Amino acid sequence: MKNPYHFLTYGFTLLLLGFIQHPCKAQAVNQQTKINQQVQSLLSKMTLEEKVGQMAQVTLDVITKGKDRFSSFEPVELDPKIMDDVFNKYKVGSILNTANNRARTPEQWYTIISGIQKFGKGRLNIPVIYGIDAIHGTTYTAGATFFPQQIGQAASRNLNLIKKGAEITAYETRASGIPWNFSPVLDLGPDPRFPRIWETYGEDPFLTSEIGKAVVKGYEGDKNDISSPFHVASCLKHFIGYQVAVSGKDRTPAYISDQALRDYHLPPFKAAIDAGAHTIMINSGLINGVPVHANYEILTNLLRKELGFKGLVVTDWGDIENLHTRDRVAKNNKEAVMMAINAGIDMSMIAYQYEPFCDDLIALVKEGKVKQSRIDEAVTRILTLKYQLNLFEKPVTNYKDYPKFGSKEFENAAYQTAVESITLLKNNDNILPLKKTAKLLVTGPNANSMRTLNGGWSYSWQGEKVEDFASKYNTITEAIQNKVGAENVSFIPGVSYKMDGKYFEEYADKMDEAIAAAKDVDAIVLCLGENTYTETPGNLSDLYLSDLQTEYAKKLAATGKPVILVLNEGRPRIISKFEPSMQGIIMTYLPGNFGGDALASVLFGDENPSGKLPFNYPKFPNSLVNYNHKPSESRSVVEGVYNYDADYNPQYEFGFGLSYTSFAYSNLKLSANSILANDELTVTVDVKNTGNREGKEVVDLYLSDLYASITPDVKRLKGFEKISLKSGESKTISFKLNKTAFSFVNADNKTVVEPGDFEITIANLKAKFNIK
Ligand code: BGC
Numbered sequence: 105m106k107n108p109y110h111f112l113t114y115g116f117t118l119l120l121l122g123f124i125q126h127p128c129k130a131q132a133v134n135q136q137t138k139i140n141q142q143v144q145s146l147l148s149k150m151t152l153e154e155k156v157g158q159m160a161q162v163t164l165d166v167i168t169k170g171k172d173r174f175s176s177f178e179p180v181e182l183d184p185k186i187m188d189d190v191f192n193k194y195k196v197g198s199i200l201n202t203a204n205n206r207a208r209t210p211e212q213w214y215t216i217i218s219g220i221q222k223f224g225k226g227r228l229n230i231p232v233i234y235g236i237d238a239i240h241g242t243t244y245t246a247g248a249t250f251f252p253q254q255i256g257q258a259a260s261r262n263l264n265l266i267k268k269g270a271e272i273t274a275y276e277t278r279a280s281g282i283p284w285n286f287s288p289v290l291d292l293g294p295d296p297r298f299p300r301i302w303e304t305y306g307e308d309p310f311l312t313s314e315i316g317k318a319v320v321k322g323y324e325g326d327k328n329d330i331s332s333p334f335h336v337a338s339c340l341k342h343f344i345g346y347q348v349a350v351s352g353k354d355r356t357p358a359y360i361s362d363q364a365l366r367d368y369h370l371p372p373f374k375a376a377i378d379a380g381a382h383t384i385m386i387n388s389g390l391i392n393g394v395p396v397h398a399n400y401e402i403l404t405n406l407l408r409k410e411l412g413f414k415g416l417v418v419t420d421w422g423d424i425e426n427l428h429t430r431d432r433v434a435k436n437n438k439e440a441v442m443m444a445i446n447a448g449i450d451m452s453m454i455a456y457q458y459e460p461f462c463d464d465l466i467a468l469v470k471e472g473k474v475k476q477s478r479i480d481e482a483v484t485r486i487l488t489l490k491y492q493l494n495l496f497e498k499p500v501t502n503y504k505d506y507p508k509f510g511s512k513e514f515e516n517a518a519y520q521t522a523v524e525s526i527t528l529l530k531n532n533d534n535i536l537p538l539k540k541t542a543k544l545l546v547t548g549p550n551a552n553s554m555r556t557l558n559g560g561w562s563y564s565w566q567g568e569k570v571e572d573f574a575s576k577y578n579t580i581t582e583a584i585q586n587k588v589g590a591e592n593v594s595f596i597p598g599v600s601y602k603m604d605g606k607y608f609e610e611y612a613d614k615m616d617e618a619i620a621a622a623k624d625v626d627a628i629v630l631c632l633g634e635n636t637y638t639e640t641p642g643n644l645s646d647l648y649l650s651d652l653q654t655e656y657a658k659k660l661a662a663t664g665k666p667v668i669l670v671l672n673e674g675r676p677r678i679i680s681k682f683e684p685s686m687q688g689i690i691m692t693y694l695p696g697n698f699g700g701d702a703l704a705s706v707l708f709g710d711e712n713p714s715g716k717l718p719f720n721y722p723k724f725p726n727s728l729v730n731y732n733h734k735p736s737e738s739r740s741v742v743e744g745v746y747n748y749d750a751d752y753n754p755q756y757e758f759g760f761g762l763s764y765t766s767f768a769y770s771n772l773k774l775s776a777n778s779i780l781a782n783d784e785l786t787v788t789v790d791v792k793n794t795g796n797r798e799g800k801e802v803v804d805l806y807l808s809d810l811y812a813s814i815t816p817d818v819k820r821l822k823g824f825e826k827i828s829l830k831s832g833e834s835k836t837i838s839f840k841l842n843k844t845a846f847s848f849v850n851a852d853n854k855t856v857v858e859p860g861d862f863e864i865t866i867a868n869l870k871a872k873f874n875i876k
Contacts, residue, residue, distance in 0.1 A: 132327065139491040143484055149228060152476075155483045156465045157195025159445075161235070161418070163455045164203045164216070166190065173456050176203040180212070182219045191224040191232075194462050197486060198451060199224075200235040200286075202244040207563040207573055209246045210280050210503035217281035221499035230487070231495035235284040235339070235418075239303065239561040240696060241269075241518070242276040246563070246573050249276060249514040249697075253559050254289060255674065256525035256693035258305035258718035259761070261802040261826045263318045265521045270322025272514045274336045279506030283330070283493045286339045286385060288319045290372040294730050296722055297352030299642025302559055302674030302694050304347065306718025307730045307758060309368050310821045313375035316340070320379040328380035331494040333501050340376050341385035342420060344402060345369050354640040355388045363814070365391075367849035370406075377413050382489060384413065386449070388420040395431045397423045398440075403448030416485045418451040419444065424461065425454075438464040445474050450482035515698065522695040522702035524800070524826075527715035528762040530689035535666050537709025537764060538627060540588045547598040547618050547660070548631035549610060549653070550672040552581045556601075559674050559694035560638030567636030568603075574697055580631050580670065583700035587708055596621055599656050601635040608635065608644075610652050615659070622663045629707065630660055630686075633673035642674070647725045649677040661685035670703065676721040680755060691717070709764060714800035714826070716761040723755040731758035732817040759804050759821075765795030765831065772869040781846060781857040781875055787839045789866045793829035800828045803837045806865040812858050813850055819865060846875060 147155075167190055168176035169183040180203045190196045199220060202208060208216070217234055224232040240257075242248035251257065251269045260266065270288075277285055290312055293304030305312040323338040324330050330337050345365055349356040360369070373384075386403065387396040396402055397419055407413050427433050427440035434440035441464045444452070454461050468474040490496065508514060528536070538544070550556040554574035560567045563574070578586060581595040600613035622628050632653045648654070661667050661682065668688040669679070672695075683689070690713070692703055705711040720731050729737050729752055738752030768791070775786035791803055805823035809816040823839040846857045859875050 132329070139488055142491055143487045146228060146230070146487055147480060147483060150483070152466055152469055152479070153462075154195045154226065154228065155479050156462050156469075158197035158230070158483045158486045159451050159465070159479070160194065160196045160458050160462055161198035161200055161451055161453045162190060162196055162458050163201040164199055165201075166456060166458070167199065167220070168203050178204065180204070180208070180216065182216065182223070184223070187223045190458065191226065194458055195226055196224070196458055197230065198233045198235065200453065202236070205564045206569055207244045207246045210506070210509060213245065213280040213282065214500065214503050217500045225499070229496070231490055231499040233284055233486070233490055233493070233495060234282045235286055236277065236282045237286045237561055238273050238277045238282075238336075239287050241273055242280055243561045244563070245276060245280045247510045248280075249510060249518050250558060250562065251518045252522050252525045252696045252699065253302045253674070253694040254305055255293070255302040255718060256695050256715075257521060258311060258315060259527050259691075259693060259715035260521055260524035261716055261824055262521070262524050263314065265517065265524060266315055267318040267322040268517050269521055270319045272517060274323045275334050275506060276509055276514070277336050278333055278501045279503045279509040281500045281503070283336050283495065283501070284339065284383070285323060285336045286341060287323070288316055288338065288340065288376075289342070290316045290340050290376055291342055291347040292369060292372070293347055293719060295348060295352055296675045296719065296728060297644055297647055298347050298349065298675070299354050299637060299639060299644065300347060301719070303561075303638070307720065308718070308732065308821050309371045311718060311824070312372040314824075316372045316376040317379040320376050320381045324380060324382065328382070330382060330492050333494075333498070333505065337382040337489060337493060339383040339385050339418065340373055340381050342387040343373055343384050343407065344387055344396070345391045346387040346389055349389060353643040357390050357393065360391050362853045363849050363851060366853055366855070374411055377411050381415065382492065383416040383418060385418050385420055386423065388423050388426070390431060395423075395427055395433055397449065398427055398433055398443040398447050400447045408448065416450050416489050417448060419449055419453045421453050422455050424449070424452050425457070437461075438468065441465050442468050442473050445478060445482070450485050518696055519698035519702055522698045523705060523711045525693060525695060525715045526702055526706050526713050527691040527717055528706070528713040529691055529721070529756050529760065530686065531762055532687045535627070535668060535688045536707065538668075538707055540708050541592070542626040543592045543624070544584065544594070544627055544629055545618065545622050545625045546581045546584055546593055546595045546629045546631070548656070548670075549597060549599045549601050549635070550580070550633045550670070551597065551629070551631035552579045552595055554579055554697070555636050556633060556672050557694065557699040558696055559636050560642070562636070566638060566641060570636070577697040578700040580629075580672075580700045580703055583704035584629065584707065587704045587710075594621060594625075599652055608650070610650055612652065615656060619659055619663060622660055622665050625665060628660050628663075628665050628667045629670060630657060630667050631670040631672055632657065633671050634675075634677065637674070647678050647722070648681065649679050654681050657682040658685065668707070672699075676719060678722055678725060678755070680723045683755065691715070712764045712797060712799045713761065714763060714802065716759050716802045716804075717756055718758070720754040720758050721756040723753055724750075726750065727753060729754075732820050734815050735818055736815075738818060759802075761802075763795075763799045763801065765793055765797045765799035767799070767801045767829070768792045768794045769867040769869050772864070772866055772871050774864070774871050774873050776873065778874045778876060781843055781859070785841045785873065787823075787841065787864055787866075788836055789869065790834055790836050791827065791829065792834040793831055796831050798828065798830045800826055802826050803866065805839050807841070807845060808863040808865065809846070809848065809858070810861040810863060812848065812860070814848065816848070
C-alpha cells in the first residue's frame with residue numbers, strides 16, 4: 105500500500121459517514137464502548153471470590169424459607185439467613201426458575217425479585233440477573249398470554265405472528281420483573297421418539313433458522329437493544345446436537361459426524377447468533393462420547409473462534425456436576441468444574457449445591473489449573489450482559505408499568521397463532537367444516553383438558569398444574585359448546601388420563617356409554633393424543649398411540665358415524681392402525697390457552713386452516729426417516745415385484761396441510777438456466793386460489809442438488825412464504841436464491857457449492873438449472 109495514512113483517513117471518513125448516515129448505529133457503538141469501560145473498571149475492583157460468585161446461578165427454592173433447598177413454604181418468602189450465605193458469603197450473581205415449580209402473579213414476582221435485588225447486590229452494587237423459561241409465553245406467570253408451543257408455531261409458517269408472539273412474551277416477562285429468557289430452542293427435532301420435539305420448530309434446518317432469527321428479534325428488538333424495559337435477552341439452546349440421541353431418549357448419547365453437525369445442526373444457531381442473540385445454553389447430552397459441557401472444540405473453537413459468538417454461555421441444569429456424577433469423565437466435582445470452565449463455560453446453572461462449585465473454582469484458580477484470564481473473560485461477559493440489560497440502573501421492572509399484560513390484544517395474537525398452526529391432514533368427502541346445527545359427540549382424553557392443550561412448561565415444568573391457572577380459558581368441548589350451543593353437543597370422555605403423576609396411564613372412562621351415545625349423533629369429534637410431559641419424564645417406549653385410545657377409535661369408527669380425529673400431542677404418535685377409518689383428521693399440536701377456541705373456529709368453518717406439518721408424520725415405528733433423506737431411503741417401487749413395504753412412506757409428509765379452498769400453481773420461472781456459484785437466481789411462480797373461499801397458503805421452495813460429492817438429500821427447503829388469497833385471486837411469488845442455498849458441507853467439513861445440475865420444486869412444478 106502506497107500511503108497507509110491515506111487509507112486510514114479514507115477509512116475514518118467512511119466510518120464517520122457511516123455514523124452520520126446511521127446515528128443509531130453510532131449511538132449503539134458509543135453505548136457499548138461506555139459499557140466496556142464500566143465493566144473493566146468494575147472488574148478491576150473485584151476479588152476472586154466476587155468474580156467466581158458472578159459465575160454461579162442457583163434456583164429460587166434455595167433462597168426461600170422452606171424445609172430444605174428443594175422446596176419452599178407457601179406463601180413464598182425469601183430467607184435472609186440463607187441469602188446471607190448465598191449473596192454475602194458466596195456472592196452468587198444469578199437466580200433462576202420459580203419456587204415449588206408453580207407460577208406466580210406479577211405482583212409476587214415483583215416482591216420476590218425486588219427483595220433479591222435489595223439483598224443481593226453486595227459491596228459493589230452489582231445487580232443479580234434473573235433467568236426463566238418463558239417458552240410459549242411467560243410460563244411461570246399467572247395471567248400471562250400462552251401461545252402454541254414452538255412446534256405449532258412452526259406449523260403456522262407465519263413469521264410475523266411468531267415474532268409478535270416473542271414480543272408479547274418479552275413484554276410479559278419484563279412485566280414479571282425478569283430480563284432473561286431461556287428461549288428459543290433451536291435444536292432440530294428430527295426424531296419423533298424424543299420427548300422435547302414440541303419444544304423445537306421441527307425437523308428442518310432452514311425453517312428453524314428463519315423462525316429462530318424472527319424470535320431473537322422479537323425478544324431482543326430489531327436492534328437487539330435489550331436495555332429497553334420491553335425486551336429480554338434471548339438464550340439459544342441447547343448448543344448443539346441435542347435431540348438426536350441414538351436411543352431417542354432425553355440426555356442419552358448422540359453420535360454425530362462433524363459433517364452432519366455442520367450441515368444440519370449448526371445453521372439455526374449460526375443464523376440466530378448473526379441475528380444478535382445475547383446468550384446461549386449448552387446441550388446436556390454427549391456427542392461421540394464427549395459431554396458437550398466439557399468439549400473445548402465445540403464451546404471455544406466452534407462457538408467463539410468460528411461463529412464469533414461474543415455473548416454469555418450458560419450450562420444447562422446441573423450439568424457441571426453431571427460430568428462427574430453422571431458422565432464420569434471427571435473423577436470428582438473439582439475436576440468437573442475445571443473441565444467445563446476451561447472448555448468455555450461462563451456461568452454454571454448449578455441449581456442447588458453452590459458451595460462446591462464456588463470453592464472448587466476458587467481453589468482451581470489459586471492452583472493455576474484455571475487461568476485468571478479465563479475467569480476475567482467469563483465475568484466480563486456476565487457484567488456486560490447486566491449492563492446491556494440496564495440492570496445497574498433498574499434492577500427490577502415493575503408490573504404496574506405494563507398495562508398490556510394479559511390484554512385482549514395479546515390474547516388475540518395467541519388465538520390467531522393457534523388458528524394458523526392447526527393443520528388439516530384429512531378431509532374425506534369434505535366432512536369439514538361441520539354444520540353448526542350438527543348433533544355432535546365430543547369425546548376422548550384430550551377433549552376437556554386445558555392441561556393437554558398447553559403441554560409442559562405451562563405454569564409448572566411438566567404442565568401438571570395447568571388446571572389451577574387456566575380455568576378461564578376454553579377446553580375443546582367448552583369452545584365447541586360456546587360456538588354452537590350446548591344442546592347439540594354432548595361430552596363423554598370414553599378414555600381419561602390418570603392424574604396422579606403417571607403421565608401416560610389411561611383408563612376407560614364411560615367408554616360403553618360414549619359408544620352408545622355415538623349412535624344418535626351426526627358426527628363424532630374424537631380428541632386423542634398425549635398427556636403433558638417434558639424432558640426425561642416424557643421418554644417413550646412405544647411411538648404408537650396408546651392401545652386403549654386405538655381400541656376406542658376403532659370402536660367409534662365401527663358405529664358407522666363419521667369420526668373427526670383431533671390430535672392434541674407434542675410429537676407425532678403413530679395412528680396407522682386406525683387412520684383409514686377416520687373421515688377427517690386435524691392436528692392441533694399443543695396450541696395453548698386459545699387452542700380450544702381456534703379448533704372450534706376451524707371445525708365449523710369460521711376460520712380456514714392453513715398450518716403445514718413441520719415434520720414427517722410417521723406411519724410405522726421403524727420408519728422414522730425425515731423428508732430431507734437420502735435417495736437410497738426412497739427408491740421407486742415396482743409394484744408387486746418385491747415387498748417394499750418398508751420404503752419411505754410417511755403417513756403425512758413435512759409441509760403437508762389441507763385447506764377448505766384449493767390452490768393451483770403455474771408459471772414456474774427461473775431468471776437463468778445456467779449461473780455461476782456466486783450469482784443470484786430469481787425464482788417466480790404464480791399461485792391462484794381456485795376454490796370459493798378466502799384462504800392462506802404456504803408456498804414452499806425445495807432445492808435438489810442432483811449429483812454431489814456427498815450423496816445429496818432428495819430435496820431441501822430453501823424458501824417459504826405464507827400468503828393470503830381471496831377466491832379467484834392470483835399472486836406471483838418470488839424467491840431469491842444464492843450461494844448459501846446452493847451449498848452443503850462436504851467430506852472435509854467445508855461449506856462448498858459444487859458445479860452441476862440442480863432442480864427446484866414448488867408444489868407440483870419443477871425446473872432445472874445448472875451451476876458452472
Ligand atoms: C432444561 C432447559 C431449561 C433449564 C432451566 C433444563 O432442565 O433442559 O431447557 O432452560 O432446565 O429451567
